[in-house]
Amino acid sequence: MILVEVFTVLLFIYLGARIGGIGIGLAGGAGVLVLTLFLGVKAGHVPVDVILIIMSVITAIAAMQVAGGLDWLVDLSEKFLRKHPKRITFYAPIVTYMMTLLAGTGHTAFSTLPVIAEVAKEQGIRPSRPLSISVVASQIAITASPISAALVFFSGLLEPLGVGYLTLLAICIPSTFLACMIGAFTANFIGCELKDDPVYKERLAKGLVKMQGVTKREILPTAKLATAIFVAAIVAVIIYATLISDALHIIENPTLKRNDAIMVFMLTAAAAIVIFTKIDASKISNVSTFKSGMSACICVLGVAWLGDTLVSAHITEIKELSAGVLEQYPWMLAITLFFASMLLYSQGATTVALMPAALAIGVAPLTAIASFAAVSALFVLPTYPTLLAAVEMDDTGSTRIGNLVFNHPFVIPGVVTICSSVAIGFAFGGLIL
Template identity: 40%
Template structure:
């Protein structure tokens, strides 16, 4: 009976996401909120957690990005990036996700991707590369980076579980880091062939014909950078680099008193503080009118993403919180019967809980109890990239809204979204190569 009820609730959740996708834009969030109401009224389930932190991060980043766009900073960044990729424009499909991966590894959070997202989009569009390719790869790479970051919350959980077995953070990184980088390269090879070229994509052509979007000129050249544009870009990048540095070196985080002791400011809050401060600096130094920021296309897309994330993540969290015990226990039982299924269980639990840390705490202890080698568990761990299996993550929704060409999509069947192939590729390649590395190193099961 419990299984049937969960299936009914899951079908309702996916159905409402599909309806929201059909109406486009923030509608996915509006129908997500309807889903929360239905869970409350029909199933007597308490509303789940609202993703406040993710929403505030998006708001702060797009505010800074919008200010930078008005100052000409996006033009400046595109011009600099184009110097690198002009000879081989398709290389952004490799460069963007690898860059995102490195930045997110340093900061310990996939939220850094929000800062890079507008630049990746603009460079891809300017070079007539289908934006879906680098954007989908980069957003997913930001999540894969969590298992290769020495400062991520999930890594802290993994180290805590494996350290008593004599397997430390450097041992984990020796497996997850090369396996993840290889997975991203393979993802680039595959995604560079996915989807029609931008100038043949029906949705892109429809938007051009309707006047919703102006195509880049055939001989488009980067706009000449202005002093204000360069300054705004440097301020924006300075903020990003500070966040990354604070993620790597905790002593760089401002210390505040909490319960009578000094602790570093939470990194999520530091991102919000830093990016809003960057926006203030751009307004003051680059002479941007603060009242105009809300009119920028980046801010507009970002705020649509906030509403969309609000509703759909709220609905997903409501469903997960009500059924987490059944879901996790069921997958844990499966893993006990077939130890090789640990990776599948990590992937599935991450998808259902939308949390790498939760999946780590739920499944890795089962692998330890089964007697699997720590190196084998570390090799399977990148499977937590399964958080992107369903399109309910903030960076997924923000990417779809940012891509005005329409190439990055959530399909009518919900599961057929732009991030599905990168997610599956990263999981399979990273886990497969990780197991090979662990065996070569003498740590196989």
């Protein structure tokens, strides 16, 4: 029966991948139905906190977007990249990493990818190099963002084991950032030079390659204020988490738990943006970040629920099978998370589905933290939205998906980045914990 249940889970994940978009979440819900009603498995835990955090954060970001904050940040990013165009392969992932770190969602990369492609093209640099590592950086930064649902949920699992929220950030931020720079160095050597690429030559001869130049954006006068309010909310989250931490004991028995505080601060930030910038609140639900964020909620609901249903039903068998292996080879957890996230399309869903089980079977906190970055292998299958956007925005044809599906320019920089982050995480974690 276990094999039948595992096959059922994989079947519905495959079905969701074929549907695309929020299909992975829809198929996940259908998979829970089959497991529970037809195979007699008890339904697992619904990741309510993760979903509510995503909804709250996305609402604040969408309000900031309506007020022009995202356009202003993209404009700053373009000026930064154009000031250092020759180093685009290193500076582009810094931009997407920082925007994801700030926003808690990798979907902010959508607005910067056209700029990255254009600057690279103007400099005669193969656009696939900065685009590939930029997409990877926007994904792995989720595991370092103070307000990402994946990190907040993971922090909640670690606190009973003596690892606080700030300690987790102190390990994840430097390890993932340094890993992105290693990935950028690797990406700089992938593929031939743009001028030697036969696909680029063919497209250039047909007039399919266009030079757009500097993009002129109309920055709303409310943009800076909206961004300041959003950043202030993030700072408030970090300060509050510090005050209620078990390590400092500044606030004993807080009336507002950290997860609830994130939701409250983000919704308050959205309200403040609406009030002080006088934007039309009805527009918030129509912007791109809000729609992509709500889609992410459906994906996490379906897939994480499906994964938890299977894992919870067989946690005893998983402990018996995995405990000895992970104790002897702790890096195997990173490999498990890597392949799971490749199929689940979500850092949050992968974290919710597997991290509780990993810690329940006795995996050391250091191993779990170092392996955390491996939940970001969303770049392996060429179906993730930011990856597809990068391919579409590169009119030189250098960022292309091969006939073998896996032979695309995102794989090598992504694998190098995750491996580097895991290794650096073990090193940093060993010093801090």
